[in-house]
Amino acid sequence: MPFNSPPKLALKILKWFSDGADLEDIIGDMEEMYFDQAESKSSFVAGLLFWRHTFSVITSYALRKRKRNASYSPFFYQNSITMIKNYFKIAIRNFSKHKFFTSLNIIGLALGMSVSLLALSISVAIYRSDDFHEKKDRVYQINTYVDKGDEDRTFGSTYHAVGYHIKERFPFVEDVLKIKSGFRPTVDHFGNNIGFHGYFSDESFFNLFSFNLVEGDPGTALEKPFSIVLTQSAANKLYRDDNPIGKTLETDYGSFTVTGVMADLKQTHLYFEVLTSFSTYEQLQDKLDLKNDWVNFRSNYVYVLLNESTSESTFDRSLSQMSQFVNSFHPEKTVELEIVALDEVVPRWNISDAIGIGWDVPSMLLFMFIGLLVLLPAIFNYINLSLARAIKRAKEVGIRKVVGAEKGHIRAQFIVETMLLALFALAGGVMIFVPMKEQFLDVVIAAEVLDTSFNFNQVTALIVFALTLGLLTGYFPAKFFSRLNPLLIMKGSISQGKVSISGLKKGLVVFQFFLSLVFIIGIATMARQYSYVLSANLGFEKENVLTVPFEGIDKQVALNELGKHPDVNSITAASSLPGVMVSEVNMATSNDIDTFQINQVFIGDQFVDMMKMRLKWEDGVSIEQSNNSLEMVIVNQEFLDQVRVFNTQKDSLLFTLESGKKCRVVGILEDLYFEPLSEVVTPLIFRHSLDKSNHALLSIKSDNVKQTIGELEMIWSDINQDVKFQSAFLDDEIADAYYFLEVQMKFFTYLSVLAITISCLGLLGMVSYSTENRIKEIAIRKILGASPKNLYYLLTKDFAYLILLSALIAIPFSYFFYDKLFLYFLIRHGLGLGVLEVVCGILFLFLVGFISIYWQASRVTRENPAGNLRYE
Amino acid sequence: MKGFIGEFEELVLLTIANMAKSAYGVAILNDISARTNRKLSIGALHSTLTRLEEKGYITSYLGEPTQERGGRRKRYFELTSEAIQALSDMKALRDELWAGSNLQFLKSK
Secondary structure: OOOOOOOHHHHHHHHHHHOOOOOHHHHHHHHHHHHHHHHHOOHHHHHHHHHHHHHHHHOOHHHHHHHHHHHOOOHHHHOOHHHHHHHHHHHHHHHHHOHHHHHHHHHHHHHHHHHHHHHHHHHHHHHOOOOOOOOOOOEEEEEEEEEOOOOEEEEOOOOHHHHHHHHHHOOOEEEEEEEEEEEOOEEEEOOEEEEOOEEEEOOOHHHHOOOOEEEOOOOOOOOOOOEEEEEHHHHHHHHOOOOOOOOEEEEOOEEEEEEEEEOOOOOOOOOOOEEEEHHHHHHHOOOOOHHHOOOOOOOEEEEEEEOOOOOHHHHHHHHHHHHHHHHOOOOOOEEEEEEEEHHHOOOEOOOEOOOOOOOEHHHHHHHHHHHHHHHHHHHHHHHHHHHHOHHHHHHHHHHHHHHOOOHHHHHHHHHHHHHHHHHHHHHHHHHHHHHHHHHHHHHOOOHHHOOOOOOHHHHHHHHHHHHHHHHHHHHHHHHHHHHOOHHHHHHOOOOOOOOOOOHHHHHHHHHHHHHHHHHHHHHHHHHHHHHHHHHOOOOOOOOOEEEEEOOOOOHHHHHHHHHOOOOEEEEEEEOOOOOOOOOOEEEEEOOOOOEEEEEEEEEOOOHHHHOOOOEEEEOOOOHHHOOOOOEEEEEEHHHHHHHHHOOOOOOOOEEEEOOOOEEEEEEEEOOOOOOOOOOOOOOEEEEEOOOOOOEEEEEEOOOOHHHHHHHHHHHHHHHOOOOOOOOEEHHHHHHHHOHHHHHHHHHHHHHHHHHHHHHHHHHHHHHHHHHHHOHHHHHHHHHOOOOHHHHHHHHHHHHHHHHHHHHHHHHHHHHHHHHHHHHHHHOOOOOOOOHHHHHHHHHHHHHHHHHHHHHHHHHHHHOOHHHHHHOO | OOOOOOHHHHHHHHHHHHOHHHOEHHHHHHHHHHHHOOOOOHHHHHHHHHHHHHHOOEEEEEEEEOOOOOOOEEEEEEEOHHHHHHHHHHHHHHHHHHHHOOOOOOOOO
């Protein structure tokens, strides 16, 4: 016939819209009409008409109804309890039958889950913050939204006057709580200074919040000026077993009376060790008229307790009137007061000047993202491993289908199985995650406030997480198995049984090994830096130097007496230990115009000699020869470089300190790393002052160090019994300063163990997948005379390429990442990336990779070929 | 009276009744177009047929594959006794109303 066929595109669109619904008769009708029209008119007109009919069908009720019918699956109403029981039974049988695969999967998922579990657990704790307050439904925090035109921000704090104003003018407010943060008293505790952090707070604190006041009267504890409430841990620090109530606490703010002891903080957005009354703040500061201060708001927080009969919107309305009033003080910007319910104070998206720790959503999301990054490869591995077992499971699926299982049934079965496995993995993950959580919370600031113990919420969250994970992970294998054609399976061939492995899977293997390699190189590099910083020549002697903090002993006497001991070669003093951070900062100028920042260290006699520091140049004048008008100082090379930047007309060796003190350089030290190697070398001056030194430094030569220290301690307590003798060797102190490297290494070790394990599991899955598929091929090759060597070559070749490829990507990446970026920030004066470390890392990874390939390959090659071929 | 039959639905039902055993999509469509001079789309017709089937006025079955439709089968429609009852009720009502009125029946031009 000369007629064209109906437009294919229209048919395609129609089929796409039909979603599998049966449209045979309708399409038949349409085609019949097309040919009628094409015969009577033209094929063009017929085509147009065909399109018109197509759209009319797409939008018709008929199609919708048929689609609905098509989507009815027996899955929804025929799934009985018996069936689900059967799924569980089969799943358990399968797990115990394939113990190897099951344990691989459980270990992989458990490892992958661990970081996510940590993130989840912390997030749940943060979200449940402040849930325990009895009046939380009526307590609100007042926030301040400030729009300056070019930028707008929301602050957790609000103006000083707001609290007073609300209390006076708003009748429906039951109570107002003003909190001012920044109360940081230092307590002199038997000669030691202990710093605390806390808030100034109204006496209504214990009315609004349900914190447990163990001792003292909650109504009046924060009423009088200079009364203080301690948390239990602060009280233990200061008083141990004594009852602290009524005791006087001498601080740099004045003397306080302890009026209460409260339980340590748990699950709250507040973070403090001590609380003092707000009236203390009112007394201490005299610059501001707090009651009428509509300008300053930093670190001032207001909480409001509404009457039981007052709704949030009433309060909101009154507050917006107040906002207009506030705006009259700020013509250049728009200010709006907002309320936030107590249990919604944390976490927030973006809040400035928040009280306490201020958990925010973005950092939580970032943490969860890292968790997901670790979890994803584990999920892919599970999918790969399940598909690898397809050949073994296919017959089961085939029989189920022949007996009458629908797609939905098969899908449900595999999803149930995965969910069950995910629950097992959860148990394993929890075992990994509990010790990890403790370590992690130790590092995170203020984490002790979070309650991440296994309470109802936490457990629910974890189980829901595992089940969701099982559902999502199980979906792909379920889809695969449910699509299998029972006829083909029963004949013994799976349509998807390709020998080759898709590019995506290959990419996954490469990516996993790439990550592992980067982490391994990371550990090796970190270890290299660690051993380097401990052995590096810092420009001073650090062996056999004993350091003792003075802590209020008579310094000159101590130096004289300790120096008399025969094992002490020489003795001196310094304000900060060499190799550790310098805390004292000063400003210097050499031309009276430009000032620059310097670090200063006060030293005792003979410091430079004793520490064996190298002088590049010296004047012959000792720094001890300073007089009132001119101070002699020793500087480091960096100082001179800094001075050179500025044009000095006069003597470049003269400079002035911020205090106006004139100084003269009498010595320049060479190659000196006085601060940890992670720090930028800053200009440094050494000034002579025993008074301002904090540590005694003793150069010791002794056969029995313990005995010597014991004798030194005797001498020390003869001078002053009240001061404790706390000696430490300088090299230990320096090692402590590099604690961050140790933490870093721990972190990397953990991540790399995780990455290596997961990638090896992935590789195993892939190898077993391809070997399973090639069982017959290998059997035939073997019968035809292939040697085991040939077979190993055949099986490992492809994977060896993949590992090599990942190494090729990982090496340059690691070089740039660690050498140029990471180490630069972590440790500026380190060694960089070592070739040996990289080579060892690669070798290690190859070894692990090949062992896992060999394991699978040897299993197949050893088998009797006859057995594999008889399979049919 | 059970269910409500719309004007177009009634038309479709009566057309099916007129076509005896050969009532399928295109045939019904062509017949209605020829008789009423309406332009109908296949989607609208099948929607109405689906609704009628839902209401229980027609049943359908697939015929044998035929050559001219690319081997696709036709779906044939038949009236149920409920449809006949509903149509009868409708006619009775109309007759009654006609009889009661003083309208004069005009033949179409």
